[in-house]
Amino acid sequence: MRIAIASDHAATDLKAELRDWLIEQGHDVADLGPETGESVDYPDYGFKLAEVIADGTAERGVALCGSGIGISIAVNRNAAVRCALVTEPFSAALAREHNNANVIAMGARLTGSDMAKACLSAFLETEFADAGDANGRHRRRVDKLSNQGS
Secondary structure, eight states, X not given: OEEEEEEOGGGHHHHHHHHHHHHHTTOEEEEOOOOSSSOOOHHHHHHHXXXXXXXXXXXXXXXXXXXXXXXHHHHTTSTTOOEEEOXXXXXXXXXXXXXXXXXXXXXXXXXXXXXXXXXXXXXXXOOOTTTTOTTOHHHHHHHHHTTOOO
């Protein structure tokens, strides 16, 4: 799977660890930065991540900042993206199953690397419940998030 990952300065270490782990798992990973821990603005990286998800360059995304809150807000500004802030694997799985989330966000100051990997595994392994059902209740709700439903 093609996965894009981005962070702010507070999460560069976690981003690098997750990037390397995803590559070990056989995924094609696009690291959108930043490369160092020098102060940056999380919206810049959140917008960049959202763009590569929206244009289809990547199938899924991982957004990281200190708390996960700011970057998730930035990513969700794009109507084609559904980014869920997660803290444990069950919420990561539900984000996929019920909301067809294509990006997850986590906070590097709040989530350790083992928990982040568990969340990411659940996110990547879970399918959208209504994947084959154009009239499913979850699809109808997800479509409304992108202003596609009524």
